[in-house]
Amino acid sequence: MSDKYDKGSVIVVGGGPAGLTAAIAMAGSGISTVLAGKRPSRPDNRTTALLAGSVTALSTLGVWTHCEAHAAPLRVMRLVDDTGRLWRAPEVKFAANEIGLDAFGYNIENRHLLTALERRARDLPSLRIREEEVAAVAPGDDNASVALKSGEVINGALVIGADGRRSLCRNAAGISVDERTYKQVALTLCLAHSRPHHDSSTEFHTPSGPFTLVPLPGQRSSLVWVLDPTDADDIAELDDAALAAEIEQRSHSILGKITVERGRGLFPLSLATADRFAARRIALIGEAAHVIPPIGAQGLNLGLRDAAAISELAIAAHRAGRDMGSDATLNAYDRMRRSDVAGRTIAIDLFNRTLLSDFLPVQGARGLGLYLVDRIGPLRRAVMREGVAPASAQPRLMRGKAL
């Protein structure tokens, strides 16, 4: 079965948070949109720290109202050098009110974020959801077609590839990817604690990577613990009581007695950037375009800016009577996203390497950098502002402007 080609329609492949956001942005503006995505095979027990611009975008799209009750504000971020090395960095504390914000952002469990996005998506009459695997994507001169596993073929002017790090869309567009793996694994879980977190996240820097506690509503937090792969399995297999004791010790009891909750995840760390973010009627967003280690809460925040940027450009093209999947639209998208993604990828990769390095001058450089950030007010505020939002132009949705 084949749909009649509609030059005003868009197909989003992948129903993760980036794909759902793009589908909501497009369909919310009245563009006929199909979201084709298979559900994740196992529950995602991670949380996402959504920075202020992402929260504004989700509010503008009518999603945040479904998230609020499940999200905790991040008002303070502490970086603590726990490497035990000779040259240690000073503790750095960033407070959102120093840059005039009530909070840097909000932390929410991925299951609540996905439920909120799906709820909003189901309200939109212009959005058709097909919870199915996409078997093939074929870009053509006049349109692109997407074949579902059931045999149905859907045609559209533009395909938004939000199908994650093993992206079928990226292959179909002929885009290669520069990929590297780190000798690091992130153990993720949620926990309850006896002391309040005071809306503060704390990132302990250890020789194997960051050990980060991020607040959740009530006396709960999420943990992302970056480990050497040789230790990760042993630690992940500890029983709840032993793991809680280990976490309490590693966190220097700042949150008091720890109770670990059900569900643990292990995520090997990698870095990947697509050579181009769009080609042949296909625009890549989220992890289909870039993967970065979970340091400084940047991954999905970048992915949401991708979703906002391609939606903004495609909707503008449609309203001007132009082709949404034209090379002009795709090139504009690539230009709009390149520096934001490249800048953050380089910064996080460098920071991660300085943690892992045993080379004294490198450790000294990291310590000096953090010392300067701690001591020089304007630099501190610039770092905070850049961490929350890129200095380069932000997509409209991140500025609270409807599409």
Ligand SMILES: Cc1cc2nc3c(=O)[nH]c(=O)nc-3n(C[C@H](O)[C@H](O)[C@H](O)COP(=O)(O)OP(=O)(O)OC[C@H]3O[C@@H](n4cnc5c(N)ncnc54)[C@H](O)[C@@H]3O)c2cc1C
């Ligand atoms: C430990 C950890 C902690 C993190 N913490 C943060 C954080 O605090 N803040 C932050 O901003 N980011 C964070 N990130 C990054 C964030 O999790 C990712 O950026 C985000 O999940 C990527 O979303 P996505 O929609 O691009 O991809 P995914 O979530 O991978 O979604 C892709 C979807 O596409 C579907 N799919 C794939 N192939 C097909 C196909 N052929 N047909 C149909 N569907 C398909 C998949 O089933 C999946 O549902 C973290 C990452 C890790 C590993």
